[in-house]
Amino acid sequence: MSDSGDSDIAWTLYKDRPEWKDITPVSEDDGPNPVVVIAHSEKFEDVYDYFRAVLKKNEKSERVLQLTKDAVELNPANYTVWQYRRDLLKALGTDLRSELDYVESVIKQSPKNYQVWHHRRVLVEWLQDPTLELELTGDALLQDPKNYHAWQHRQWAIKTFGLFSKEMAFVDNLITEDVRNNSAWNQRYFVVNNHLGWSDLNVQREICYAMEKIKFVKNNESAWNYLRGVLLHDKRGLSGNAVVTSFCEDLYKNKCRSPYLLAFIIDICDEAIKKGELSCFHNPDRAIELCTALATKYDKIRSKYWNYISEKFKIAKNEQEEKEKQQENGDKMDD
Amino acid sequence: MSHEERIELAHRQHVKYFMRFLNILPSSLSSHDTTRVTIAYFSVCGLDVLGSISSINLELRQRIVDWIYQLQVHPNKESGDMSSCGFQGSSTINIDLGAANSHYRCGHLAMTYTGLCILLTLGDDLSRINRKALVEGVKALQTDEGNFSATLSGCESDMRFVYCAACISYILDDWSGFNIEKATEYIIKSINYDFGIAQCPELESHGGTTFCALATLALTKQLDKLSTEQVEGLKRWLLFRQVDGFNGRPNKSVDTCYSFWVGASLKILDILHMTNYGNNRKYVYETQDCVVGGFSKWPDTCTDPMHTYLGLAGLSLIGENGLLEIVPTLNITNRAFEHLKTIHQKWATES
Ligand SMILES: [Zn+2]
Numbered sequence: 062m063s064d065s066g067d068s069d070i071a072w073t074l075y076k077d078r079p080e081w082k083d084i085t086p087v088s089e090d091d092g093p094n095p096v097v098v099i100a101h102s103e104k105f106e107d108v109y110d111y112f113r114a115v116l117k118k119n120e121k122s123e124r125v126l127q128l129t130k131d132a133v134e135l136n137p138a139n140y141t142v143w144q145y146r147r148d149l150l151k152a153l154g155t156d157l158r159s160e161l162d163y164v165e166s167v168i169k170q171s172p173k174n175y176q177v178w179h180h181r182r183v184l185v186e187w188l189q190d191p192t193l194e195l196e197l198t199g200d201a202l203l204q205d206p207k208n209y210h211a212w213q214h215r216q217w218a219i220k221t222f223g224l225f226s227k228e229m230a231f232v233d234n235l236i237t238e239d240v241r242n243n244s245a246w247n248q249r250y251f252v253v254n255n256h257l258g259w260s261d262l263n264v265q266r267e268i269c270y271a272m273e274k275i276k277f278v279k280n281n282e283s284a285w286n287y288l289r290g291v292l293l294h295d296k297r298g299l300s301g302n303a304v305v306t307s308f309c310e311d312l313y314k315n316k317c318r319s320p321y322l323l324a325f326i327i328d329i330c331d332e333a334i335k336k337g338e339l340s341c342f343h344n345p346d347r348a349i350e351l352c353t354a355l356a357t358k359y360d361k362i363r364s365k366y367w368n369y370i371s372e373k374f375k376i377a378k379n380e381q382e383e384k385e386k387q388q389e390n391g392d393k394m395d396d
Numbered sequence: 397m398s399h400e401e402r403i404e405l406a407h408r409q410h411v412k413y414f415m416r417f418l419n420i421l422p423s424s425l426s427s428h429d430t431t432r433v434t435i436a437y438f439s440v441c442g443l444d445v446l447g448s449i450s451s452i453n454l455e456l457r458q459r460i461v462d463w464i465y466q467l468q469v470h471p472n473k474e475s476g477d478m479s480s481c482g483f484q485g486s487s488t489i490n491i492d493l494g495a496a497n498s499h500y501r502c503g504h505l506a507m508t509y510t511g512l513c514i515l516l517t518l519g520d521d522l523s524r525i526n527r528k529a530l531v532e533g534v535k536a537l538q539t540d541e542g543n544f545s546a547t548l549s550g551c552e553s554d555m556r557f558v559y560c561a562a563c564i565s566y567i568l569d570d571w572s573g574f575n576i577e578k579a580t581e582y583i584i585k586s587i588n589y590d591f592g593i594a595q596c597p598e599l600e601s602h603g604g605t606t607f608c609a610l611a612t613l614a615l616t617k618q619l620d621k622l623s624t625e626q627v628e629g630l631k632r633w634l635l636f637r638q639v640d641g642f643n644g645r646p647n648k649s650v651d652t653c654y655s656f657w658v659g660a661s662l663k664i665l666d667i668l669h670m671t672n673y674g675n676n677r678k679y680v681y682e683t684q685d686c687v688v689g690g691f692s693k694w695p696d697t698c699t700d701p702m703h704t705y706l707g708l709a710g711l712s713l714i715g716e717n718g719l720l721e722i723v724p725t726l727n728i729t730n731r732a733f734e735h736l737k738t739i740h741q742k743w744a745t746e747s
Binding site for chain 2: 091178212
């Protein structure tokens, strides 16, 4: 936010206000030779000169409450002003509902400012009333569906006050609107993890949901990551769920070569090898082949990474062949 | 202008750019009033990365050092309490306050961290810091959860300040204000289902906070607390941030600063070489203003000191010619880090 000191013509400086005559302003002491000096407007200096003065006096009054509003408008990132304002609210017994309205208006102007969201949170804690939080954060997410501050506040309110009931519908809307909205996918995980739980039924439902969305947009990291995240809660793992493995093979058969799909199949192979459950689809050779395809064609920007993964499978393959040989030898000895 | 022309480092212009920020800033930057130390950090350390620390003459160097020390909050004169100690980000609240309201004047972890980096980069011997007090100031800010608040009076707590607290403790060579076990627990709790790391548990994975977390684990020598699965997952998540430059979250736009945040994270995991340097470099250069200097987050948008510094730091990580090498964990040059080591040696012999 910029300090537009000259735009409001009707502004009267604090030093020219008779009702502030009793206060001697305290100017900033930036030392004899300051650096990174901001050429503040006269209005900015005036407001902060008076803020320092009342802070020094520790004055708690209505006029100071108003002064903090002016100070916040000039710099909403000044956390000391916000803290002093909170102390004023307490000392004066101000109606906190009107403060909620006020901070909402500041959030609307500065939705990516840490201090305003912190102020909001403290107020909600004091009031122990989260009724407006879902709407407030919902509005902010309408403006910017990936606003980290809004999501953080929303998760906090939901978790603290148990506001999960309508959250899945909210998330579903956002994902329908933009299937690539990673924040919304994260929130989906949050709701299942904290509220619905990872029952077998829920795991299956979430797997189907993710697969539906992947069918719609195949090259979507968010949906693939979510699918993998859900499978962390499937006892059968990545490789043991036939619905998932055949979904992947179908995509592959239908010429899908999204790096996320290929990476996923590679991970299935990896797990199958570790479990000793090799199949014609999931074995070191297949993984090596996919790594090569990624490195040379479908994900060239990460070619070095895929070669590194490929090396791991080559080692695994050698170990396995070694084992087989030993077994063969052992069998011969038995003869 | 073609990309071929833009791919030259506008060295001279960047030096001028930082020198301007060290002097005087327009009133449009008033919202940075409480964080001026960070602007000084980007400028001083940026000049250092450019190999141009000597552009800061002795007189200016002294001014910067004196200004930073003036922002140091000392123990309470009456009670001796040290919980407010640290550096302030500016002199906005640099006033003497009484016992009832002295807590409004307090250090801020990000300012203490960047303030110390400035002093080191300028070759100061840190003899005027109150080490014990700064450590106590850090200690007062760790929460039960294991993370850190930025300041004593009314601030949020998250991964950014865990990182700042770790850097301060490392620089001061004193971990008594930092509970490593608790912080590590917090970091591991903040690893997400996609293996990226978030600002706090269960939030969305983010390139910046992943850097903060990994750098902290490296500084506290706790990287081995991550499981193989977590390390491999992190590698994948981080490497997938590369599009041409890097983004900070899946499906978000590429931004110059992530060439550092993600690049440094990969460097800490020792796999930065698995990225595509050419594409990364090309993107960062597309955000360079070669007329007045500076880098922006996206091509043809406004430059700022943070993206300028991080753009250069990101280029330095991939070995760009004419740039000094960076220590990815502390985010200062190797040159400044060597100076820190001599200070540590001196402290060790004194104690
Ligand atoms: Zn950025």
